[in-house]
Amino acid sequence: MRAAVLHETGQDKLEVLDDVEAVGFGPGKVKIRVRATGLCHSDISAMNGVLPQPAPFVPGHEGAGEITDVGDGVAGLSVGQRVLVCWLPACGACPSCKRGQTQLCLAGFMNAGTPNFKRPGGDVFGFAGTGTFAEEVVVDAGCAVPIPDDVPFDIAALIGCGVTTGLGSAINTADVAAGSSVAVIGCGGVGISAIQGARLKGAAQIVAVDPVESRREAALKFGATEAVAPDALGDAKQRITAGEGFDYVFEVVGKSATARTAYETTRRGGTLVVVGAGAMDDVLQLNMFELFFDEKRILPSMYGGGDVLTSYERAIALWRAGRIDLESLITHRVPLAEINEALDQMRTGSALRTCIEI
Ligand SMILES: [Zn+2]
Numbered sequence: 001m002r003a004a005v006l007h008e009t010g011q012d013k014l015e016v017l018d019d020v021e022a023v024g025f026g027p028g029k030v031k032i033r034v035r036a037t038g039l040c041h042s043d044i045s046a047m048n049g050v051l052p053q054p055a056p057f058v059p060g061h062e063g064a065g066e067i068t069d070v071g072d073g074v075a076g077l078s079v080g081q082r083v084l085v086c087w088l089p090a091c092g093a094c095p096s097c098k099r100g101q102t103q104l105c106l107a108g109f110m111n112a113g114t115p116n117f118k119r120p121g122g123d124v125f126g127f128a129g130t131g132t133f134a135e136e137v138v139v140d141a142g143c144a145v146p147i148p149d150d151v152p153f154d155i156a157a158l159i160g161c162g163v164t165t166g167l168g169s170a171i172n173t174a175d176v177a178a179g180s181s182v183a184v185i186g187c188g189g190v191g192i193s194a195i196q197g198a199r200l201k202g203a204a205q206i207v208a209v210d211p212v213e214s215r216r217e218a219a220l221k222f223g224a225t226e227a228v229a230p231d232a233l234g235d236a237k238q239r240i241t242a243g244e245g246f247d248y249v250f251e252v253v254g255k256s257a258t259a260r261t262a263y264e265t266t267r268r269g270g271t272l273v274v275v276g277a278g279a280m281d282d283v284l285q286l287n288m289f290e291l292f293f294d295e296k297r298i299l300p301s302m303y304g305g306g307d308v309l310t311s312y313e314r315a316i317a318l319w320r321a322g323r324i325d326l327e328s329l330i331t332h333r334v335p336l337a338e339i340n341e342a343l344d345q346m347r348t349g350s351a352l353r354t355c356i357e358i
């Protein structure tokens with residue numbers, strides 16, 4: 001079957017090959033025919049080494065499709081069922097799951113060193129244990145989450161990562177207060193979803209911050225009350241908050257420089273929400289005086305910071321009711337053969353989300 005493979009970490013192009021086989025099928029597993037997959041910024045971060053990931057590997061972790069085979073011992077899933085791929089399934093039994101923080105469950109990462117694919121040249125891994133830039137994947141049954149019939153594959157794929165991450169950061173992690181002021185730094189698919197979440201929670205001002213003009217224009221359509229380039233953020237802070245800083249600032253880039261800006265743009269006693277996935281060697285500096293004296297709350301948000309299955313259901317309900325716009329998040333559609341064009345669209349910032357149709 002066909003899959004897009006990164007041969008070595010640091011390369012910027014994928015090779016679409018047709019000699020790849022999804023491996024590991026057996027008890028507790030399901031096989032999925034992938035139909036749509038979103039290109040998330042984390043895929044690029046895994047390719048360039050910002051996020052740890054063994055290579056060669058098939059990127060992609062935001063996907064949806066149909067189940068084609070069900071392993072022994074799997075309950076509640078059947079062949080033909082439409083599912084989205086959850087890259088962080090909760091085991092239900094570990095200390096994190098037991099205390100209700102299922103988004104911190106590490107059970108799904110236990111297979112990280114196990115290849116998900118093979119080809120004549122050898123073993124191939126799947127990003128985050130999935131690897132949805134492929135026609136077929138084999139995953140733990142917990143990674144296959146059934147979706148209602150009225151949810152198209154492309155929308156379901158987005159809910160599998162970016163939408164859940166962004167919406168959840170505003171609704172679960174920050175629990176944005178009605179009437180508050182919000183700034184969102186980084187307005188790709190996740191940032192736009194954070195904007196939609198802040199709007200749903202009743203934020204009075206939502207300032208979108210992004211260097212790319214098309215993204216700033218898009219942010220206004222999704223609920224931002226104004227959109228500025230990064231060098232105009234200081235002015236916006238002055239104008240909108242009288243210099244005090246925003247009640248909530250969302251960092252959706254994953255860099256220490258933008259996190260530092262976000263910290264400085266948060267008001268004393270306000271909340272900095274860290275959503276972007278950054279590198280282990282990129283260190284955010286805070287001095288001990290400001291940390292204590294300004295009492296800013298720093299809240300990291302992993303996969304939306306709540307139970308992901310609950311977050312999926314909420315996203316579907318909000319989408320179905322027309323309260324969030326997910327269709328417009330998909331600005332580009334390409335077949336798997338044009339995956340490298342999709343990567344370029346992501347790098348230049350011209351895409352909010354590119355849907356790869358497989
Ligand atoms: Zn993602």
Ligand SMILES: [Zn+2]
Nearest residue numbers: 091094097105
């Ligand atoms: Zn667990």
